[in-house]
Amino acid sequence: MERRIPAALDDYLFDLNGWLLLKNAIEPALLQRLNQAFDDFPLLEPMQWWGNAQRRDYTGDTGFELHNCVEAGEPFEELIDHPSWLEYVRRYCGEQHSYVEGLFIDECIASKRISGGHHPAHSGGYRGALRGAYGYRHGVFRCGQVNVLAALTDIGPGDGPTMVVSASHKANLPHPLQGDYAKGERMDSLPGAEPVYMQKGDALLFVDGLMHGGSSRTNTGERRVVIYRYGVSWAATRFGYVYSEALLSRVTAERRRILQPIPPNLPG
Numbered sequence: 001m002e003r004r005i006p007a008a009l010d011d012y013l014f015d016l017n018g019w020l021l022l023k024n025a026i027e028p029a030l031l032q033r034l035n036q037a038f039d040d041f042p043l044l045e046p047m048q049w050w051g052n053a054q055r056r057d058y059t060g061d062t063g064f065e066l067h068n069c070v071e072a073g074e075p076f077e078e079l080i081d082h083p084s085w086l087e088y089v090r091r092y093c094g095e096q097h098s099y100v101e102g103l104f105i106d107e108c109i110a111s112k113r114i115s116g117g118h119h120p121a122h123s124g125g126y127r128g129a130l131r132g133a134y135g136y137r138h139g140v141f142r143c144g145q146v147n148v149l150a151a152l153t154d155i156g157p158g159d160g161p162t163m164v165v166s167a168s169h170k171a172n173l174p175h176p177l178q179g180d181y182a183k184g185e186r187m188d189s190l191p192g193a194e195p196v197y198m199q200k201g202d203a204l205l206f207v208d209g210l211m212h213g214g215s216s217r218t219n220t221g222e223r224r225v226v227i228y229r230y231g232v233s234w235a236a237t238r239f240g241y242v243y244s245e246a247l248l249s250r251v252t253a254e255r256r257r258i259l260q261p262i263p264p265n266l267p268g
């Protein structure tokens with residue numbers, strides 16, 4: 001696929017809203033291979049390992065979430081530096097024009113959600129962690145983390161679309177009606193939140209500091225997405241996953257630089 005370069009309008013809308021929808025980001029052949037990989041996932045219990053990937057559902061309601069999915073096969077490796085979004089994440093969270101320019105993937109997840117599943121609202125500018133913060137200063141973006149959530153199935157009404165509260169990455173106040181994440185409250189009718197409908201292959205790109213979550217899936221069948229969280233080159237994986245030597249040694253130099261921007265520095 002052609003490498004996509006953020007246009008002035010992308011920058012404007014990303015700054016304004018905190019998110020962008022990249023249409024037709026994943027090509028049909030790769031989509032098909034990713035869906036085949038999903039079909040082939042073994043049955044895993046929560047927290048069970050599968051090679052160097054682990055099923056780790058964010059909450060009891062989010063459904064099957066395979067963390068460190070970049071270790072789950074070739075199609076997932078191709079997403080690391082996918083040309084549809086690589087230049088976007090470089091620009092928005094790659095510390096461009098600084099001495100630590102570069103990227104890192106600090107979480108990557110393959111997610112399947114069935115009827116009843118959802119992901120409660122979280123994030124937003126109010127007391128937001130530096131890790132997911134939005135920044136633009138002196139002509140450069142300085143986001144801590146930018147997520148690419150790509151749809152492998154069509155996600156329309158009832159399919160559990162991701163919801164965003166546009167511009168909430170700059171919020172100074174807490175959302176007065178936001179539910180309690182810990183209690184697993186649903187965000188389906190949260191004022192200010194809007195669903196982002198996607199066709200398979202589309203990707204939602206957003207700064208993690210934006211208030212977001214997943215609305216309730218009410219339809220039958222399965223919602224499938226992959227989520228790659230890109231961040232600054234000096235970050236660490238959120239849950240302590242370490243990319244395997246086997247993966248690091250088989251990927252291209254560009255992919256390796258993203259998985260391991262700072263190689264270990266050991267005596268000898």
Ligand SMILES: O=C(O)CCC(=O)C(=O)O
Nearest residue numbers: 119161162212213214227
């Ligand atoms: O599942 C979704 O639609 C949202 C996922 C999400 O909120 C997250 O991973 O931070």
